[in-house]
Amino acid sequence: MAILPDAKLYIDGVLRTAEDGRTFEVIGPWTGEPVGRAADASAADVDAAIAAARRAFDTTDWSTNVALRVALVTKLRALFEENRDRLSDLARHEAGAAIGAVGRAHVDMALEGWDDYLRLFPQIAWEKDFGARTGYGFETQRRAFYEPIGVVGAITPWNVPLYVNVGKVVAALLAGCTVILKPAPNTPGMGAIFGELAAAAGFPAGVLNVVFGSDPALAGEMLVTDPRVDLISFTGSTGVGKRIMEQGGASLKRIFLELGGKSAKIVLDDAPNFAMDVAQSMLVFHAGQGCAVHSRLLVPRSRYEEAKAVLKHAYGSFGDNWGDFDNPQHIMGPVVSKKQMERVLSYVQLGQEEGATLLAGGKARPDKGHGYFVEPTCFVDVTNDMRIAQEEIFGPVLVVIPYEDDEDAIRIANESAYGLSGGVASGDFDRAINVARRIRAGSVSVNGGMCIAGDLPFGGYKASGMGREWGLEGIEEFLETKLVAWRA
Structure with a gap:
């Protein structure tokens, strides 16, 4: 039985079905059963969306009418607020969010980030005066103008879809770009709700388009390879990000990538709340399906047995307080799909084969329901060269690695292809900051500080991507710099 309304495409100002009427089932992570149907876009549908976005950017005043953009993006924000309950239903039934997670990363944090964009937007500098310079016997005045780059293809993941959709779409629209989500x-x-509410808000045709289909690659590859698209903003796996870089190179389009992570949290030996810092490292929020989660816990070898005892107790105390669709206290539900469940379980098997010790969890939990439930899982006796320590699992699996001293902890943290986030806990602030400064990652939390918010730039080093989302920098990603000089 369908729980969610049919998801329709939004192309050139029209909510509609796919060209040939095809649809696909949306499978709910909690039940493994269909929860809705969605239009299955064809190549012709995607082409129509690209053409509409190109025409809207080239032939309307969207790119120059700042007042119109702010008014419509603000109106759209109000419509999303009116549909908050529906957003919650989508997060729960499509992404598998537990109720306790909806009010955090899934809905509240996304809408707060939208408000941050609107609040920060007046600070965008559209011009910069470089002053006069004398050369070749005359004086030249120089000024830079910052202009929207053009048509944006926003390709987004399933883990926290509203948050990522807002991060890309709202920033691009405010910058003056047209968008295909x-x-x-x-x-x-x-994604479909963006089209539905944009139509209700009165967005000009073609400014925002939404396309999706059962084929995870078709629409995305068309956006990446089409020269009418000026910028690709992608959040997802590093493997797909590399493919986007390769395919986008032919048209030399700008690429923004927010990719995977294997972030390390370092608990130093002088942490005044050592037991709490260790216990709170359990990877359970939204079943560990976050690119910036701290999936490697680094603890001093001198306190390693203590840390293992703390974690054993913490996981035992957490017990079965997860996986209940109707419990508002639960922050962990299923993983998103059967494919993802099989991936996580394959890493659990791999970790045991590599010689790590399974401290907690490690099994599927069909007793929780017919969906895709994996127990909160923790490995100890892990070395950093194991695959479970180097590869992104994207599930509720924490690995715990001992280190000798600060230098060793920093080495282990940085001995990774990724560099998205990190954490440090210490009773000595200067010591913690020194360690944080040396971690090669885009954001680092010290003593639990919130380093991810809508008013802060977010992105990674190395294989975790390039560019920054959110904050002023997130809007500026969608701008080009034009320098104009004239003889005085």
Whole structure:
């Protein structure tokens, strides 16, 4: 039985079905059963969306009418507020969010980030005066103008879809770009609602378009390879990010990538709340399905046995306080799909084969329901060269690694292809900051500080991507710099 309304495409100002009427089922992570249907876009549908976005950018005043953009983006924000309950339903039924997670990363944090964009937007500098310079016997005045880059293809994942959709779409629209949003096949409804509410808000035709389909690659590859698209903003796996870089190179389009992570949290030996810092490292929020989660816990070898005892107790105390669809206290539900469940369980098997010790969890939990439930899982006796320590699992699996001293901890943290986030806990602030400064990552939390918020730039080093989302920098990603000089 369908729980969610049908997800429709939004192309050139029209909410509609796919060209040939095809649809696909949206499978709910809690039940493994269909929760809705979505239009299955064809190549012709995607082409129509690209053409509409190109025409809207080239032939309307969207790119220059700042007042219109702010008014419509503000109106759209109000419509999203009116549909908050529906957003919650989409997060729960499509992405598998537990109720306790909806009020955090899934809905509240996304809408707060939208407010941050609107609050920060007046600080965008559209011009910069470089003053006069004398050369070749005359004086030249120089000024830079910052202009929207053009048509944006926003390709978004299934883990926290509203948050990522807002991060890309709202920033690009405020900057003056036109947008084609391509959400993941698992979560089309959280993209479709952008089209539905944009139509209700009165957006000009072609400014925002939404396309999705059962094929996870078709629409995305068309956006990446089409020269009419000027910029690709992608959040997802590093493997797909590399493919986007390769395919986008032919048209030399700008690429923004927010990719995977294997972030390390370092608890130093002088942490005044050592037991709490260790216990709170359990990877349970939204079943560990976050690119910036701290999935490697680094603890001093001198306190390693203590840390293992703390974690054993913490996981035992957490017990079965997860996986209940109706419990508002639960922050962990299923993983998003059967494919993802099989991936996580394969890493659990791999970790045991590599010689790590399974401290907690490690099994599927069909007793929780017919969906895709994996127990909160923790490995100890892990070395940093193991695959479970180097590869992104994207599930509720924490690995715990001992270190000798600060230098060793920093080495282990940085001995990774990734560099998205990190954490440090210490009773000595200067010591903690020194360690944080040396971690090669885009954001680092010290003593629990919130380093991810809508008014802060977010992105990674190395294989975790390039560019920054959110904050002023997130809007500026969608601007080009034009320098104009004239003889005085």
